[in-house]
Amino acid sequence: MESAPLEFSLPNAAVGPDPFSLADLSSDVRFVVLFFQRDHYCTNCRSQVQAVAERVAAFRTRDAEPVSVVPEPLDRVAEWQAEYDLPYPLLADSEASVADAYDQPVRFGLLGDLSDFLGRMPRVVVVDRSGADSEAVYTYSGRSTFDRPEIDELLDVIDEHRTAGGDPPPAE
Template sequence: MDTTALEFSLPNAAAEPDPFSIADLSPEIRFAVLFFQRDHYCTNCREQVQAVADRVDAFRARGAEPVSVVPEPLDRVEQWQAEYDLPYPLLADEDAAVGDAYDQPVRFGLLGSVSDFLGRMPQIVVLDRSGGEGDPEVVYTYSSNSTFDRPSIDELLATLDDLAADGETTSTDG
């Protein structure tokens, strides 16, 4: 499996920089934690971005920057920012190209690929930027089976602790 992370640039409705790219993160940030959301209307996604915001300091204490990626146009993502005032990047992936590049799960085959509401499932991808040379590496993925299937913030923080301690690549499918 190729674990090299895809570089991308997306519009950012929240914390700088805008546009956002992994390469623009501070060198002190070892991990980028990408939260691929289902869509603008997903209640569980909205709860997750707020839970991450409540614990953003715990992520940053571990040298990690949370980043939410929503497969929607910028104006819809800006509505989330206006409502939740998130202190971390909130990206608009209007055509879901970045979600697709990171293999965000889509259910119901062709029908699911046409309608994010029916098919796109949440996913979490952790990138390790500590290699210094070259691109960041995908070191953890959690691919959900439903909008309810997500690791808790405490589980993610423990995963970051484990990754920092041993650097092993892990993958979990819900």
């Protein structure tokens, strides 16, 4: 599909390496599912991180690591971790540089650029790290704060790419 930028480093408020980089993940992690959130106040984002936490074992059974990226400073992202105790990386992208590198959509033009609350939409990118170069094998760009892929849809995408690469289906 498209080459994914490997080299980024962001502060991590939850489990995993801190600072976090895709390159620092274990070689056992074939897929990284990046959830680009809207902002600290977004109730749909908060619901999504909790739903992913409830299904983290299903991701890991598939050699996949979910990672949420929030375009906020570390102290605000740490509030989510204190409230939800997420069992996967939760990254602070205060400048939204990684979100921009992964083409997280922003609505309302210049006004949306000035305010993440008004303009930043959710995006999910599944990165396959199995080749010589990591590759984004799936992207989903939300058109509203409610427009997000279902977790089962993401797990199906991972399963399709696992079996296409010769890996057996996960044992759940």
